[in-house]
Amino acid sequence: MPVAEQVALNALAARPDAGTLRQAAYGPEPAPVVDRAALLAMDDGELHGLAGEIRALLVERVCATGGHLGVNLGVVELSIALHRVFDSPQDAIVFDTGHQAYVHKILTGRAKEFGSLRQRQGLSGYPSRAESVHDWVENSHASTALSYAHGLAAGFGLDERRAGKCVVAVTGDGALTGGLAWEGLNNLAERPELPVVVVLNDNARSYDPTIGGLARHLAELRSGRRGSTTGGPNVFEQLGLAYLGPVDGHDIAAVEAALRQARDLGRVAVVHAVTDKGRGWAPAETDPADRMHGIGVLDPVTGRPHAPSGLSWTEVFGREIAELGAEFADIVCLSAAMRAPTGLAAFAERFPGRFFDVGIAEAQAVCTAAGMAMAGRRPVIALYATFLNRALDQVLMDVALHRLPVTIVLDRAGVTGPDGASHHGMWDLGFLAQIPGLRVAAPRDPAQLRALLREAATGTGPCVIRFPKGTAGAQTPRLEGIDGIDVLHRSETGRRDVLLLACGPLATSAVEAARQLEARGIGATVADPRWVLPVPSAVLELVRDHDLVVTVEDGCRAGGFGAALALACSDAGLSTPVRVLGLPREFLEHGGRGELLAAHGLDAAGIVRASIDALSRTTPSSLAQPAERMR
Incomplete structure (x- = not known):
């Protein structure tokens, strides 16, 4: 087994779902996996062939699962050069943002798992410390890599065992429009002796074209004018950083030469690599709206999505x-x-x-x-x-x-x-x-x-x-409006055992739950507050008329709508119990929205279970006796 793949699998062994990840290979053919020794031994022709294989793998697998395709097609050669020059994970490579790390994942032993990309218990769409020792930072919010690099390099400098090792921050021109990136640059300029290589992946875009004075300055550098509009050094040199480039980010030899030169300087250096987003796949190369940055499931030949099910x-x-x-x-x-x-x-x-x-x-x-x-x-x-x-x-x-x-x-x-x-x-x-x-x-x-x-x-x-991600769905009509609150369902029997207060589109599941509760002899009312914070006073009037309140929200249970309602009830002197349904105060894994909502009891079945449990704890007789308060 290649060394890099073994390193990745050793990291996975500690995970409870490691077997699931390893078994999630997509298709019968083995995906390209290359250890660093083999990568260093390749000649120019073999490297070009490897780049082609990786692009084919990306198109096939990402079109099947969805993910960030365009930016990864643009960093294939750059990523190969990075792993030929730097010895990951001893040299720390940090991606900003992490959605451009797919090729890095392939080169560090995770190609076989790409069929499970972004699926529940599958491969993450971002760097993941749980997946591999090659992933130093789970970086998915932009503009942070330079600050991470500053901290890593400064910390490593206090450890004699890491002498001579580099920190590489792969950032983008879009990420440099964020303020934190400039705070990181400012601090790196204060410590220019740190062994940090900043790789500026300049494709003139994030989701949208890069804007502002920085975009104009980088355009000047790309055109070969090293100086600014005033004739002075470029902005990186003005900060006291070494600057190399611009270099063709799709020329492995050129990128590799620049990276080696930057590494050998032993100080903070910027390598300006110019890349084409979507390189090598026509639907992405010719997309003016950059719809191929982050995609859903697509036809890998045409780049067209499946027929939409409705407006999002x-x-x-x-x-x-x-x-x-x-x-x-x-x-x-x-x-x-x-x-x-x-x-x-x-x-x-x-x-x-x-x-x-x-x-x-x-x-x-x-x-x-x-x-x-x-x-x-x-x-x-x-x-x-x-x-x-x-x-x-x-x-x-x-x-x-x-x-x-x-x-x-x-x-x-x-x-x-x-x-x-x-x-x-x-x-x-x-x-x-x-x-x-x-x-x-x-x-x-x-x-x-x-x-x-x-x-x-x-x-x-x-x-x-x-509002959430996804199709907006059909209208959920109201039965009546009460001071801005929409009542969506009332029990036909007039019983008022449970008031279900649902935030946003979870109202659909709440209405279905109410029907299921009524089939069990439990009267339920469903209301949509519309404005959920601060808690509308009209909601409290509905609470007074029910034995139990169950709130449903796809946010954290701690401190959200349900918690605010419970506090409002307490302040108003109401004794009606409030059961709060929501997400735990945890970092949730990736997976389908429906899967995750169901896993945390936020579907109709979960609402029914929670309602029956809460009723049995608070007013057991309500499950068998008519409510005293009738409409």
Whole structure:
């Protein structure tokens, strides 16, 4: 067995699901696995052939499972050169962001597991310390690699056993638009003697084209003008760092020569490698909208997806915000380098002067929106929920403290599925519940998303709207409205044993659970609060009429909607027991959204089980006797 593969399998042996990972090979043919000794022995022709094999493997496997394809097709030669020059894991290689590490995984013994990529108990779509000793950092949020590199190199410098070993930070031009990247560069410049090689993978894109003064500067360097517009040294040299490049990132020999030179300098050096995103696969090379950055299941020949089952939540939002933009001239939209993935492409095309891309800089987006609101605009910021974590200080101190009419739209809220622990948008409700004056809405269906977005974007204070990844589904009609609360189901018998309060699209599962409870003789009411935080006072009136309340949310149980309701009930002197269903305070694995929701009791069956258990603990007679309180 190749040495690199053995190292990876040794790391897997400690995992309880190691057997599952090893058995998840895709297809009967062995995938290309190369140890470093064999890699070093290859001539130019063999290396070119290996690059072709890896690209074929990526297209076949990633189109079958979904994942980040375009960026990995662009780093094949770069990754091969990295593993020829540096001795991983003794030399630490850190990827920023980790979605460009697929080739690194293949070269370190995990090619056979690629059929399980992003599947539950399968191979992670990002570097994973549990998978391999070659993965130093589980890095999936951008702009962090340079800070990690600074810390690793400084720490290694205190260990004589690691003398002469390098830290390699593979970052992107998009990641350099984030503020933390510049904090890392600033500190590396303070310690230029550290053996750190910064590999700048410059493909002029993240999800969207790289923007700002940095993008213009890198374009100058790519064109061969080493100096800036003022004729001085480039920005890296101005910081006191060595700079090598630009080099063709698809020329293994050229990249390898530059990496060896940088390594031998024994100090902080930047290697500027220019690559083409999607290299070697026509559907990705010719895609102007960069839809091949992160893909679902596709035809590996045409690059076309299967027929869609309906509009996604993102598409519903994108259409509605564009319509609102036409109706209200003071609405402006902001993106953190994710115009298309968050649904803002149509708004940006119709109103280019009112659309602002700030790069991979969520804190900048929120603070800029605060300034725009002060200037009389109505900003709408669209982010993935997981990335709001990076701007909480700005939400609290720059938006909420000033009571500004800023709307933050959180895509991929709750369980997102195959991207795993770092991308589940499960922390937002717990964080946002602590912010004074901030309202949070969770639409259950497309009609509610449109209605709540209009309320938020035309309101008077800060708002957040959260919705999940996936198809938006059909409308869930209400029976009646009570002070902004939608009642979706009432027991035909008039019994009020259980009140199910569901956040967002989990209302569908709650309605199904109510029907199943009634089949067991238990009366259930289902209500959708719509605005889930702070807890609406009308919800408390519903609570008074029931023996038990069960809240259902795809966020953390600790500190979310259910916890806020329990506190509100206590403050109001209500003794009705509250059972909170939600996600545990853990980092959840990757897998299908439906699989993970069911695993944590957030499907109809789980709601039924929890309701019956809670009733048996609190009012056992209610399972056999009619409720005293009748409608």
